[in-house]
Amino acid sequence: xxxxxxxxxxxxxxxxxxxxxxxxxxxxxxxxxxxxxxxxxxxxxxxxxxxxxxxxxxxxxxxxxxxxxxxxxxxxxxxxxxxxxxxxxxxxxxxxxxxxxxxxxxxxxxxxxxxxxxxxxxxxxxxxxxxxxxxxxxxxxxxxxxxxxxxxxxxxxxxxxxxxxxxxxxxxxxxxxxxxxxxxxxxxxxxxxxxxxxxxxxxxxxxxxxxxxxxxxxxxxxxxxxxxxxxxxxxxxxxxxxxxxxxxxxxxxxxxxxxxxxxxxxxxxxxxxxxxxxxxxxxxxxxxxxxxxxxxxxxxxxxxxxxxxxxxxxxxxxxxxxxxxxxxxxxxxxxxxxxxxxxxxxxxxxxxxxxxxxxxxxxxxxxxxxxxxxxxxxxxxxxxxxxxxxxxxxxxxxxxxxxxxxxxxxxxxxxxxxxxxxxxxxxxxxxxxxxxxxxxxxxxxxxxxxxxxxxxxxxxxxxxxxxxxxxxxxxxxxxxxxxxxxxxxxxxxxxxxxxxxxxxxxxxxxxxxxxxxxxxxxxxxxxxxxxxxxxxxxxxxxxxxxxxxxxxxxxxxxxxxxxxxxxxxxxxxxxxxxxxxxxxxxxxxxxxxxxxxxxxxxxxxxxxxxxxxxxxxxxxxxxxxxxxxxxxxxxxxx
Numbered sequence: 001x002x003x004x005x006x007x008x009x010x011x012x013x014x015x016x017x018x019x020x021x022x023x024x025x026x027x028x029x030x031x032x033x034x035x036x037x038x039x040x041x042x043x044x045x046x047x048x049x050x051x052x053x054x055x056x057x058x059x060x061x062x063x064x065x066x067x068x069x070x071x072x073x074x075x076x077x078x079x080x081x082x083x084x085x086x087x088x089x090x091x092x093x094x095x096x097x098x099x100x101x102x103x104x105x106x107x108x109x110x111x112x113x114x115x116x117x118x119x120x121x122x123x124x125x126x127x128x129x130x131x132x133x134x135x136x137x138x139x140x141x142x143x144x145x146x147x148x149x150x151x152x153x154x155x156x157x158x159x160x161x162x163x164x165x166x167x168x169x170x171x172x173x174x175x176x177x178x179x180x181x182x183x184x185x186x187x188x189x190x191x192x193x194x195x196x197x198x199x200x201x202x203x204x205x206x207x208x209x210x211x212x213x214x215x216x217x218x219x220x221x222x223x224x225x226x227x228x229x230x231x232x233x234x235x236x237x238x239x240x241x242x243x244x245x246x247x248x249x250x251x252x253x254x255x256x257x258x259x260x261x262x263x264x265x266x267x268x269x270x271x272x273x274x275x276x277x278x279x280x281x282x283x284x285x286x287x288x289x290x291x292x293x294x295x296x297x298x299x300x301x302x303x304x305x306x307x308x309x310x311x312x313x314x315x316x317x318x319x320x321x322x323x324x325x326x327x328x329x330x331x332x333x334x335x336x337x338x339x340x341x342x343x344x345x346x347x348x349x350x351x352x353x354x355x356x357x358x359x360x361x362x363x364x365x366x367x368x369x370x371x372x373x374x375x376x377x378x379x380x381x382x383x384x385x386x387x388x389x390x391x392x393x394x395x396x397x398x399x400x401x402x403x404x405x406x407x408x409x410x411x412x413x414x415x416x417x418x419x420x421x422x423x424x425x426x427x428x429x430x431x432x433x434x435x436x437x438x439x440x441x442x443x444x445x446x447x448x449x450x451x452x453x454x455x456x457x458x459x460x461x462x463x464x465x466x467x468x469x470x471x472x473x474x475x476x477x478x479x480x481x482x483x484x485x486x487x488x489x490x491x492x493x494x495x496x497x498x499x500x501x502x503x504x505x506x507x508x509x510x511x512x513x514x515x516x517x518x519x520x521x522x523x524x525x526x527x528x529x530x531x532x533x534x535x536x537x538x539x540x541x542x543x544x545x546x547x548x549x550x551x552x553x554x555x556x557x558x559x560x561x562x563x564x565x566x567x568x569x570x571x572x573x574x575x576x577x578x579x580x581x582x583x584x585x586x587x588x589x590x591x592x593x594x595x596x597x598x599x600x601x602x603x604x605x606x607x608x609x610x611x612x613x614x615x616x617x618x619x620x621x622x623x624x625x626x627x628x629x630x631x632x633x634x635x636x637x638x
Contacts, residue, residue, distance in 0.1 A: 093150065094325075096143030098214045100181060100635035107326060107628035108621075124186055124200060128299040129231045130179035131317040134171065136224055137178070138273045140215045148273065154426035164270055166430075171272045172312055172321035174631070180324055181633030182207075197235045204229065205238035207635065222246070224275050227293060230282045234290035242291050243284065272318055310527070325631035331413060335622055339410040342616035343609075347405030350608030351397050356390035357601050358397065359463050364594040365563040366464040368586065374597045385466070392466050393459035395474040400455035404448045409613065411444035412512055437516065438509040445508030449501040454493035456500060457481060460563060496565045499578055503558035507602075511551040515610060518543035533618060541611045548606025552598045557591040559598065564590075 095102050137144040151170050155163040186193065186203045193199040208229055215221040222245060229242060262279035265271075276297075283294040299316050306312035306319060313320045351358070360377040363370070371377035381389050419436050420429040429436060458477040462469040469477045482490045522529065522539050529535040552559075557579070565578045582590055617623035 093143045093146035094631060096146075097137065097633065098141050098143065099137060099178075099211075100185075100633045102143070102631070102633050104327065104329075104629040105632050106329070107625040107630040123233055124194065124236065125179055125182045126231060126233070126299075127179070127301050127313045127320045128315045128317060129228065130182060131175045131315045131320050132228050132231060132275075133182070134175035134178050135272055135275055135317055136215075136221075136228060139224075139275055140218050140221050145273070150426065154430050157427045157431035167270075167272070168319060169321075170325070172306065172319040173323055173325040175318065176321040177324040177631045177633060179320065181635055185635035200236045201238055204232060204236055205241050208238050208241055210636070220275075223281075226282045226291070227276050227280060230291040230293050231299060234288040237290045239284070239290050242282070269318070307524075307527070326628050327631070329627055329629045331417065331627075335627075336410040336414060338620045338622050339413055339617070340406040342613050342620060342622075343405035343409030344402045345405065345616050346609045346612030347408075348398050348402040349612055350605050351401040352394070353608065354601060354605055355392075355394055355397055357597070357604070359390050359392050361594050361597045361601050362460060362463045362563065364597055365560055366460075368590060368593045374600065377597075389466060392470065393462040396455050396459035396462060396477070399474060400452050400459065403451040403455070405609070405613075407451060408444045408448040408508060411447045412440050412508075415443045416440035434513060437513045441509035441512040442505045444512075445504040446501060448508070449497065449504045452504070453497045453500050454478060454490075457493050457496055499558055499561045499565050503555045503561075506558060507551045507555040510554050511547050511606060514550045515543050515547035515606075518546045536624075537611060537614055537618075540614045541607050544607035544610035545603040547610070548602035548604070549599050551606065552602035553595070556595050556598060560591045560593055 095104070138148045139145070148170075152163075152167060155166045158166065185207065186200055188194075188199065188203070193203060208225065211225055212222065215225070226242060226245060229237060232238075262277050264277055265274060268274050276293075279295065280293055280297060282291045284290075285292050297316070300314070302314045304312055304314050304319075306321065311322045356378060357374065360371070360374050360381065363381065364374075364377055371380055378390065416436060419440060420433075424432075424436075455474070458469075458474055458481065461477055461481065462472075469480070472480060478493060481492050482488075485492050488495075519539055522543060529539050561578045561582060564582045579591070614623060
């Protein structure tokens, strides 16, 4: 995942802001710049001093871009895009950022090494300065510009408003990474410069020199740097160095993407590569020995809740998130192996715990009408056959679902990333993320079914006919099934493969997608649950239960056919043939025998799977922040 974070979008409209603090009185450098007005032609965007709670309106001219392709064309898209994907460059444009040493570092490590949590409204690095510098780099820095173009391209197949929200999220967190790098540079080692105006001023002077060296030869860059550093409070501003800049270069126009207009373009708040219009210049003020922007510009900074649990600051130049830019790290074989171990342990343990429930569910399918519900079935089986009967098929259950967990979880992670990054264009992958999740879940289920089918056949025989298979064990049962038909031999163990694979493909694809969306929905309502490991695991438990229940309903007919086919001796019934024969013999209702017990079983089992899966991932260090990388910029110290 490149350059994406979970932040709510910033769209310049009154409804998009949830002001929680207005700190103009605590930021004296803003008081001298609040008395102006910003006029955006054709948009009606104005700010004035007459109201503390200005209404910011942006009448965006938008056309809904609906380019969603139907799944029937995906094969053509794959064959067309595959050669391009295989030859794509692995170079990361942001790492070529000239501002400083730009790197993607492990988020968990970066969090432990962070020297400061830097408040968004920190005067030492004003939010407006950070967001305008972020725009400056998108405009003048080749690495940043290339990255931004790829970001915009990846959102191009989304509806217009959704695409703009995604762009705003990316810019917001990208600007946060820039601000944090600036803060570390300006504040000095262990924040030793904070108490000294002169030391901070020296650092800003060095920063200005560095920016001039890197970008000064680009048309309009000196003018924009002058505007940028005029946004710094007077006590920190390198005013003496600003006075040495050539006045003719400072007043040069044309840096605003070729626009000669004096007023803000209508798309200024949407296009983050645009800079201040030509009419804005810097002027020296003797009263405080500093430069100010003229005509006066309202550099508003309003703290907002961009997303539940995530704060941000809305500025004149765009949003500034409290979270830096994140992406998911690439997965090594070690990570996939640990995902397999986590999944295998989680599945084996949970299925072992619900073996009695699984026995009742299987009996209700193989002997319809014999039991009045789950509890009656459990009581009847234990009374007539002993408590040990509730543990029938234990060997097959443990072996089968150990394999299932080892195979399905890393396979899902692999296919989801492989399809999105290697087979599809970024734009197609972003626009069809749900489809990719469904396909990845289906492919992972195919892999799991190859090992699960023979073991599941043995388990069903042991539960349905314990008088024959109870003492044979897993290996003995498999040998008996293989010897029933001399021509088929061991292939008889795969008699139920079509039905099981159909069920698993339906179940698995819905399971992963439902779990991910349920988790997202819960965290969006209660974001504080992310903060503690225990509460985050409880979310996995609840979301897993929802996922299991939904998946079992969708895949119930195939599950019933699987049980029916597995009871037949010899031959190989397909899904359709087995379903037709089952319905003709037992009626249409037979496809839904044991639905209630299966929902309970699936809800419990999948909730337990995802809970233990996440517990083991936490233990192995491959969960949450462990799988993310944070974009950091380290400026060279002079």
